[in-house]
Amino acid sequence: MMWQELLALDLTAGRVLRLGISDGHVHPLVDVSGPFPDGVVVDSGTVYWTTMGEPLIDPARGLGEAGYDFSRHNGGLHAVRLDGSGGHDVVPTGAITTGKQLASDGDGFLYWSDREGFRVSRVRVEGGEPTDLVVNAVGAGESEECVGVAVDPVRGHLYWTQKGPAKGGQGRIFRAGLEIPAGESATDRSDVEVLWTGLPEPVDLHIDGDFLYWTDRGAPPLGNTLNRARRPSPGQVGESPEILGAGFEEAIGLAIDDVAGIAYVSDLGGHIRAVPLPDGRAAGQPEREIVALGFPLTGIAGIPSSSAPPSTGR
Numbered sequence: 001m002m003w004q005e006l007l008a009l010d011l012t013a014g015r016v017l018r019l020g021i022s023d024g025h026v027h028p029l030v031d032v033s034g035p036f037p038d039g040v041v042v043d044s045g046t047v048y049w050t051t052m053g054e055p056l057i058d059p060a061r062g063l064g065e066a067g068y069d070f071s072r073h074n075g076g077l078h079a080v081r082l083d084g085s086g087g088h089d090v091v092p093t094g095a096i097t098t099g100k101q102l103a104s105d106g107d108g109f110l111y112w113s114d115r116e117g118f119r120v121s122r123v124r125v126e127g128g129e130p131t132d133l134v135v136n137a138v139g140a141g142e143s144e145e146c147v148g149v150a151v152d153p154v155r156g157h158l159y160w161t162q163k164g165p166a167k168g169g170q171g172r173i174f175r176a177g178l179e180i181p182a183g184e185s186a187t188d189r190s191d192v193e194v195l196w197t198g199l200p201e202p203v204d205l206h207i208d209g210d211f212l213y214w215t216d217r218g219a220p221p222l223g224n225t226l227n228r229a230r231r232p233s234p235g236q237v238g239e240s241p242e243i244l245g246a247g248f249e250e251a252i253g254l255a256i257d258d259v260a261g262i263a264y265v266s267d268l269g270g271h272i273r274a275v276p277l278p279d280g281r282a283a284g285q286p287e288r289e290i291v292a293l294g295f296p297l298t299g300i301a302g303i304p305s306s307s308a309p310p311s312t313g314r
Contacts, residue, residue: 002260003302007047008253008272009037011296016040016049016080018303021274024291029084034076034093039102039112039149039204040253040299042082043125048090049299050099050112051076066166071116075099077123082303090127100146101204101299105153105178113146113160119186120146120160132186133158134176143170148214150205151178159195159212161202167219171199173212173238175231195238196229204254204299206263207231212238215251215265224248226265226275245275245287253300264290266297 007029008017014037016030034051041048053074061067075096080087090110097117104110104125111122111133120134136144148161156178164170173196181191196202200218207213213228226245232238249269256263261280266272270293276282 001304003257003304005303006255006264006272006290007040007042007301007303008266008291009033009040009049009298009300010293011036011038011268011298013295014051016047019272019291021290026291026293029082030080030087034078035074036070038100038298040301041102041104041110042301042303043104043106043110045082046079046086046125047082047301048077048079048102048104048110048125050096050102051078051093052098052100052115053093053096070098073097073117075114075117077102077110077112079125090125091123091130095130096121101148103149103151103205105151107153111149111151111158113149115145115147118144118146120149120158133178133180134160134174134189134192135186136162142166142168143172148203148205150207150212152207153178159205159207161205161214163199163201163203163217167201167223169198169200169218171202171216171218172197173199173202173205173214193235195232196241199241200225202227203252206254206256208256208258213244213254213256213263214241215248215254217248217250217252217268220246224251224267226251226254226263244278245273248273250296252298255300255302257302264300264302266300268296268298270294270297272297272300 019026035054036052039050055068076093077090098115100113118136123130150159200223227241229241248267253266261282272290
């Protein structure tokens with residue numbers, strides 16, 4: 001069933017927004033999401049989202065976003081029902097350093113990238129102790145920070161991005177099994193594959209069929225784009241990506257309605273654009289701007305029309 005609504009995260013005001021795809025009508029589902037929300041997913045009528053936590057401001061690092069230091073352990077993973085009730089923490093604040101993109105396997109687990117935590121982790125939807133699946137060397141620099149994440153439970157694969165320095169052209173996309181090989185650890189896995197290297201700055205991921213889609217907030221012309229490429233066979237590297245959309249203002253969030261054949265992309269400029277997929281139901285239609293809100297947006301997710309009616313927040 002095609003989506004009628006989207007969820008979007010208001011980065012600076014810390015809100016979870018619910019908005020109509022056809023009319024762009026926006027109202028808050030959650031007025032206080034926690035500081036700097038980033039990744040969001042809907043699973044069985046419940047909305048889950050990550051927060052990066054309150055940063056330290058370090059002018060020596062640069063102005064604006066560059067001056068934010070998110071290395072403190074004050075990120076989180078939170079939940080609320082689609083009617084706005086039942087808000088709670090899935091893991092306590094501080095169990096995550098910097099919560100980034102969030103994904104569900106549809107079978108009771110949530111997966112996320114932890115940027116300044118240099119890792120990819122998972123937890124059951126009801127909470128509990130998180131399990132680390134990938135842990136890079138802490139303090140190894142921006143090139144080892146994990147940002148985007150996607151899971152394929154059918155093939156048993158985990159994908160994640162390491163975007164590298166801002167506008168650095170050192171972005172990479174990785175793949176490994178959903179389970180750590182026997183006798184190995186999250187810090188030293190033999191099954192990790194590097195699928196793409198030298199990307200401008202890949203951020204969020206989405207799997208749809210044989211394709212992997214991602215947003216890239218790097219420098220144009222290859223950055224600030226929506227991309228896709230076929231997922232390579234085991235032991236192979238990825239082919240050159242196809243650019244499906246360009247000209248975003250720091251592209252971040254990505255959600256794909258495979259029934260409608262439309263990819264939705266959010267950016268830090270406050271825009272959400274609908275990009276028809278070239279081989280989908282909406283092929284040949286022009287791109288459409290859903291909203292231009294004037295404040296930074298991070299993660300987005302789709303809501304099927306059969307879901308709960310809109311709420312007035314909590």
